[in-house]
Amino acid sequence: MQVKRLVKYSWENLSRRRFDWKHGAEARKILCNIEQKHGKTDPTHLRLADAYACDVFGDMCYAPWLRVYAAFSQTFKEGWIPDNYYGWVVVPKMKGMYGKIAQLKPLSGLLFHDEVFPDLGYYVNGIFFSADHVAIPDSKVSESVFATTETIAFKLDHSSQGRGVFFMDRVNFDVERVKQLGNGVLQRFIVQHKLFGQFASKAVATVRLTTVVDDAGDISLRAGYLRLGRAADALIRPDSEICVPVDLASGQLFREGYSSDWIGVDAHPDSKTRFEGVTLPAFADCVRKVIELHAKMPYARCVGWDVTVDVDEKVIVMEWNAEHNDVKLSEATQGPCFSDLKWEKLKLSAISI
Known part of the structure; x- marks a missing residue:
């Protein structure tokens, strides 16, 4: 029994280190891209990021994403959640096995009983x-x-x-x-709203809306951004997509969107259509719908919903992600998005050996 515990501990420790190494490498690459574009980050902000990683989250492995957020925002904000902390600590604690259900696509109809799924x-x-x-x-x-x-x-x-x-x-x-x-x-097959078509995205554009369930059971929208594909892509691809943050109150796009390397663009690279002044169609309906759906499956306490609006202005939910949905871009552009939830106080149970 002791040997089994030791093997389990060693395997989970190795998995954790590989997970953090991968995130650290990605974050350092993005930090380099940001600094090449905008110059070196204020060292004071980087020191605050390092200190916050150690003092609040208990490990320097969480500093790389905090450094990215600081470089991107040109300041430091308490309450930011590093993406690897979210994936390794928050996801197991706030979702557990319930988050994995979203990967079983045929279950959506049984769980939600809603025609918004196509x-x-x-x-x-x-x-x-x-x-x-x-x-x-x-x-x-x-x-x-x-x-x-x-x-x-x-x-x-x-x-x-x-x-x-x-x-x-x-x-x-x-x-x-x-x-x-x-x-x-x-x-x-979805025929998307004409507003999305103006961006020359062959792939159906989606709006990623992130909702959470707080400790009182209340559900709220915390982040949102438009995901656009490139002209040559039949599907939105993470290595070529353009993500444009959305004002959560109005549904209006931010002035800048961001490529996968986090470099800002004020227009779609293919169509040259600018983002500033564009308001998403049926945005309030999209928000109401995902909150309504989350209330039917509140056990996974943070969900990323990929929503679109079709040519008839009907809300369509393409997918829902209840495991490690992306929070890093939202944290950098709209965050801290989750500071009132006290996720930084979560700790994984230690394995007794």
Whole structure:
């Protein structure tokens, strides 16, 4: 038994160090990009970041993201949450196994019972199901999912950031191919609102809205930004996307958006359409909807919702991320977003050896 505990402790310690190393390398690269663009960060702000990592979070491994936030903001703000602290400490404590449910795409319909999800059907463990979770024989699948659309997207369980997503049309749809790919959801193709189309994004633009459940059980919106793809991309990709923060009260875009290397741009690189003065369509409806949905699944206490608005101004929820949803860009541009929640006081239980 003692050996098992020692092995478990060693493995988790190694996993933790690899996790922090990866985050540290990413943060240092971004810091370098910011300083190349805007000059060296005030050393006072960097010292405050280092001290805050040690004094508040208990480890210098949390300093790199705090340094990025400080360099980006040209100041230091108490209450910031380092992204690796969020992933390693907050996610297990505030979500646990409930956060992992979001990776099982066919469960969204069962959990939320809401037509904002564009689900047409599901393939799970050898059986096709309708959007109402009724089994469909293989010979009727094409007829069922293409009843109202010519193109669908098939998203595998655990798919994210464009990986594990396949577009299919009525002509090339193949039941056997879907079976080979694995469990997932069949969704209708979204024709996005004309406002999103002006940015020359072939991929459907989405708004990432982050909601939280506080200790009293109240749900609130804490962050939001528009995610835009590039002209050549069929899906939004993390290495090429443009993210534009959104004013949470008005739905108006910030003057600048940011590429994956955190360099600011005031217009989409392909269309040259400027962000300043643009207000997102049906933004208040989007916010109301994600808060309503989170109330149906409050056990995962921080969720990132990928929402869009279609050509008919209807709110569509493309995905929800209840595991390690990205908080670093929101913290830098809109944060501290979570300072009242006292997440810095969370501690992981020590493993007894």
